[in-house]
Amino acid sequence: MSFRTERPQSWQVCTACGNEATELDPHPRCTVCGGLLALAHRPPALTRAELLARFAERRDDGPGATGSGVWRFREMVLPTATDVVSHPEGNTPLLHRAALDAWAGARRLLLKHEGHNPTGSFKDRGMTVGVTQARRVGARAVACASTGNTSASLASYAAHAGLPALVLVPADRVALGKLAQTLAYGATTLLVRGDFDDCLRLVEEASAQLGVYLLNSINPFRIEGQKTIVLELLQQLGWTAPDWIVLPAGNLGNTAAFGKALREAREWGLIDQLPRLAAVQAAGAAPFARSFTEGFEHRYTVRAETVATAIRIGNPASFERAVEAIRETDGVVLAVTDEEILEAKAAIDGSGVGCEPASAASVAGVRDLIRRGLATPDQHTVAILTGHILKDPGILLEYHGKREPAPPGANRPIEIEPSLSAVARAMEARGGR
Numbered sequence: 001m002s003f004r005t006e007r008p009q010s011w012q013v014c015t016a017c018g019n020e021a022t023e024l025d026p027h028p029r030c031t032v033c034g035g036l037l038a039l040a041h042r043p044p045a046l047t048r049a050e051l052l053a054r055f056a057e058r059r060d061d062g063p064g065a066t067g068s069g070v071w072r073f074r075e076m077v078l079p080t081a082t083d084v085v086s087h088p089e090g091n092t093p094l095l096h097r098a099a100l101d102a103w104a105g106a107r108r109l110l111l112k113h114e115g116h117n118p119t120g121s122f123k124d125r126g127m128t129v130g131v132t133q134a135r136r137v138g139a140r141a142v143a144c145a146s147t148g149n150t151s152a153s154l155a156s157y158a159a160h161a162g163l164p165a166l167v168l169v170p171a172d173r174v175a176l177g178k179l180a181q182t183l184a185y186g187a188t189t190l191l192v193r194g195d196f197d198d199c200l201r202l203v204e205e206a207s208a209q210l211g212v213y214l215l216n217s218i219n220p221f222r223i224e225g226q227k228t229i230v231l232e233l234l235q236q237l238g239w240t241a242p243d244w245i246v247l248p249a250g251n252l253g254n255t256a257a258f259g260k261a262l263r264e265a266r267e268w269g270l271i272d273q274l275p276r277l278a279a280v281q282a283a284g285a286a287p288f289a290r291s292f293t294e295g296f297e298h299r300y301t302v303r304a305e306t307v308a309t310a311i312r313i314g315n316p317a318s319f320e321r322a323v324e325a326i327r328e329t330d331g332v333v334l335a336v337t338d339e340e341i342l343e344a345k346a347a348i349d350g351s352g353v354g355c356e357p358a359s360a361a362s363v364a365g366v367r368d369l370i371r372r373g374l375a376t377p378d379q380h381t382v383a384i385l386t387g388h389i390l391k392d393p394g395i396l397l398e399y400h401g402k403r404e405p406a407p408p409g410a411n412r413p414i415e416i417e418p419s420l421s422a423v424a425r426a427m428e429a430r431g432g433r
């Protein structure tokens with residue numbers, strides 16, 4: 001035994017002032033300066049090959065975490081956790097579709113489809129860790145503000161853990177599938193007459209006053225879980241980094257998580273080259289993209305408006321951490337219009353893959369990267385599809401059924417009399433398809 005004072009396995013550190021807190025400290029922010037906290041882990045005494053072998057073996061992981069694509073990477077997520085709250089989650093596919101290569105002008109575009117998670121978005125990867133931690137610190141209840149997917153995920157994992165959940169979402173602006181899920185999983189659901197940024201401010205105040213454990217994306221344990229999107233895709237690629245990873249960006253928690261995952265993967269010797277990150281915002285909600293064009297000299301707040309409700313955020317909580325992620329990976333930040341997002345979505349849906357509107361921003365971003373000469377068609381590019389097509393059925397019916405003039409890829413339903421001749425006429429009108 002060594003007599004040196006060893007670091008604990010994991011601890012929390014303030015990203016602003018460096019103050020440290022224990023792993024089980026339940027404060028949502030640094031108690032010294034109010035900055036955001038991050039987890040740090042001591043690397044295990046294993047060689048690269050031994051660690052990768054562990055990751056590869058954990059397909060069947062015992063009760064509670066059987067085959068989880070998050071807990072498989074536990075050394076880099078939360079090594080001391082036992083008794084985890086897992087559905088399981090992760091294990092999402094990496095897809096290739098020639099039709100999307102053609103649409104984006106790429107030759108090697110892969111899609112990491114996070115819509116395959118248990119509640120239909122990547123938020124489950126953070127929530128399994130966040131709700132596990134809530135139980136470890138003895139939380140009586142959990143809470144979040146959300147544009148919809150975080151609330152659906154929190155509601156589901158809280159139900160699994162037997163914890164009451166409180167969610168605050170903007171009234172009228174939550175996609176139908178997300179609101180329906182949140183209600184069905186049993187969370188107390190507050191429809192706030194305001195936007196997401198109002199919800200976020202309110203839930204932070206409420207959690208401080210009411211002693212409820214806060215599970216917004218500022219929660220560092222959620223970030224640890226979301227890192228596994230990157231770890232899992234690197235594993236799927238045999239631990240060789242792609243040239244680009246392209247993701248939609250709203251509150252910037254995921255951009256921060258991707259940066260942290262890549263930094264640690266390199267520090268732990270798992271990869272030797274960093275991919276470049278491209279964070280893609282909707283043009284109507286692009287404070288981060290605007291800041292990027294000015295070398296991140298100023299931080300902006302905007303009044304956000306976009307059809308992609310999951311990234312309809314004007315004052316991103318993880319701004320500074322996301323700046324680091326872009327800087328460290330020689331990354332870029334793009335803004336794409338709602339028209340481009342919907343056109344990309346029609347191409348993704350039409351290829352049979354499907355995703356929610358915000359997810360399509362990543363594929364729209366790939367086309368933009370290539371058109372602007374920032375990426376070449378031959379580069380290995382992975383676009384993250386963040387959520388499932390059924391999250392937002394409202395926009396699908398509007399796009400395909402109602403919008404005038406018919407937009408690209410619109411597939412009008414045809415109402416007919418119950419007769420064979422009417423069926424035949426309809427097929428003829430569609431060229432026999």
Ligand SMILES: *Cc1c(COP(=O)(O)O)cnc(C)c1O
Nearest residue numbers: 149250251252253254310386387
């Ligand atoms: C949460 C979410 C995003 C945005 O992620 P941030 O961490 O807020 O930047 C994008 N797409 C979907 C489907 C989401 O649920």
Ligand SMILES: [Zn+2]
Nearest residue numbers: 014017030033
């Ligand atoms: Zn601090």
